[in-house]
Each structure stands twice: as structure tokens, then as C-alpha cells.
Amino acid sequence: MSRPNNLATLRRRQALAALAATPLAGIAHAQPTGERRPSAPQSLGPFYPRSSAERPRETDADLLVVQGERVLSRGLPIYLTGRVLNRRGQPVANAEVEIWQCDANAVYHHPAGGAEGERDPNFQGYGRTTTDREGVFHFRTIRPVPYPGRTPHIHARVQAAGAAALATQLYLADEPSNARDFLYRQLSEADRVALTVNLRPTESAHAMARATRQTAVVELVLA
Numbered sequence: 001m002s003r004p005n006n007l008a009t010l011r012r013r014q015a016l017a018a019l020a021a022t023p024l025a026g027i028a029h030a031q032p033t034g035e036r037r038p039s040a041p042q043s044l045g046p047f048y049p050r051s052s053a054e055r056p057r058e059t060d061a062d063l064l065v066v067q068g069e070r071v072l073s074r075g076l077p078i079y080l081t082g083r084v085l086n087r088r089g090q091p092v093a094n095a096e097v098e099i100w101q102c103d104a105n106a107v108y109h110h111p112a113g114g115a116e117g118e119r120d121p122n123f124q125g126y127g128r129t130t131t132d133r134e135g136v137f138h139f140r141t142i143r144p145v146p147y148p149g150r151t152p153h154i155h156a157r158v159q160a161a162g163a164a165a166l167a168t169q170l171y172l173a174d175e176p177s178n179a180r181d182f183l184y185r186q187l188s189e190a191d192r193v194a195l196t197v198n199l200r201p202t203e204s205a206h207a208m209a210r211a212t213r214q215t216a217v218v219e220l221v222l223a
Contacts, residue, residue: 035087038223040191042169042183045155047108048100049126056109061129063099063141065122066211072122075104075142079202079209080170082218083135084158091135092222095160099139100126102147138208143199144172151181156220163222170218173198194219 049055065072080099084092100108102125107114109125119125123142131137144152154170171178173196178184187195197216202209209215 036085036089036221037190037194038087038221039166039168039194039219040187041167044157044167047102047110047113048155048157048167049110054110055126056124058124059126059128060124061127061137061139061208063124063127063139064211069211071211073104073142074120074123075145076214077212078141078143078199079204079206079212079215080139080141080154080197080218081204081206081208081215082137082220084131084137084160085135085219085221086163087221087223091131091133092160092163093131093133093135095131095135095137095158095222096128097131097137097139097220098126098128098157098159099141099154101141101144101154104142104145106145106147108147138206140208140210140212143214144170146177149182151175151177151184153181153184158220158222160222166220166222168195168220170216171196194221 063073064077071077084095084097086092102108102113103120103123105118105120107119109119109123127139127141129137129139141154144154146152152172152175156168156170158166169183171184171192184192197218199214199216202212202215204215
């Protein structure tokens with residue numbers, strides 16, 4: 001079964017979303033002294049599961065299939081954690097955080113996300129969780145891999161009461177293909193720093209860190 005070419009659709013939709021996000025980016029640059037810089041908005045992309053029919057059967061924060069300490073999912077297992085904050089730097093509790101990404105075979109868990117026969121059956125592809133009272137969230141997933149036409153990235157979406165939803169993307173530090181990525185290149189230097197994660201050896205004892213090899217930490221700031 002041949003893999004559908006989604007690159008044209010991906011570029012078209014994300015280019016339109018980038019134009020729509022321009023006013024928000026301008027507001028972020030004009031923030032008063034002492035406030036936190038809101039995370040740069042980026043496109044949801046064509047593979048965001050907008051309905052239950054497009055989502056995997058399980059949608060929890062653990063995107064991996066693990067038996068004991070053996071990870072059955074393909075790819076390098078990582079622990080992704082961070083905080084959701086408002087512009088004053090205060091933690092946002094009870095915010096819903098979603099992530100989604102392609103599997104190690106560069107296939108999204110989405111009807112249009114690639115050849116289904118090549119999809120990793122042991123990788124969930126999408127997960128969601130809720131921040132605790134300190135605004136902290138936790139996921140177990142894989143190190144992102146390149147998708148045709150894109151540098152490795154993880155999509156993220158945050159929804160909190162009283163705030164506009166934030167959709168953005170997380171990137172890997174020292175990834176050579178970042179410089180060629182059409183969405184990464186649209187970010188300012190400050191926004192790149194905020195959305196680029198460094199992977200470190202996992203040391204946490206959190207349940208989501210079990211059986212992972214690397215850890216990524218990020219802060220997502222709502223406008």
C-alpha cells in the first residue's frame with residue numbers, strides 16, 4: 001500500500017494558520033515589562049484528531065505500550081513534562097494538555113496520516129492529561145522523528161478556563177533539519193528558544209518516567 005503524500009495539504013493548512021496567528025504574535029512582542037512571554041502559536045496541522053473517530057482507542061498521557069521494563073513501542077522512549085503558566089508566571093491548574101506526533105515510522109494515528117499498514121500498533125500517537133494545582137503535566141512518548149517535509153516535532157494544545165486555546169509545536173535542540181523547516185523558520189529567536197527542548201538522561205521517579213531513556217521539560221505560557 002503506497003503512502004499518501006500529505007505534504008501539499010500540510011504546507012497549505014499550516015501557512016494559512018501561520019497568517020492567522022500573526023496578530024497574536026505581535027501582541028506577544030508588546031508584552032509589559034515583568035510579564036511572561038506567551039508561547040508562540042502554531043498550526044494544529046491536518047492530523048489533529050478533531051473527533052473521537054479520529055482518535056486512538058486510548059487517549060491517556062501514556063502513549064507507549066510497555067511490558068515490565070520492555071518498551072514495545074518503536075522509537076526512543078522519552079518522558080515529556082512541563083508547566084502551564086499564565087502571563088504573570090502563575091501556574092494554571094486543571095488545564096487540558098494534548099500532544100500528538102507521528103510514530104517512529106513517520107505515520108500519524110489519523111485517517112489521513114500515512115499508510116495504516118506501516119503504523120506502529122504499540123504507539124498511541126495522541127494523548128491528553130490535566131495539569132495539577134502547580135500547573136504541571138506529564139507524558140510518556142517517543143523522541144519525535146522527521147515527517148516528510150518537516151523537522152522532528154511534537155504538537156501540543158492547551159485549553160484552560162478563561163483563556164484562549166494555545167496550539168503550538170515543540171522542537172529538538174541541535175536538530176540540523178530545524179533550519180530548513182518552514183514553520184520553525186517563522187519563529188523569532190526568542191520563540192525558538194522557548195519551544196525547543198533539550199533531551200537529558202531520565203532521572204525522575206515519576207510513573208511516566210519509568211522505562212524512558214530521555215527527558216524533555218517545557219513551559220507553555222498562555223496569552
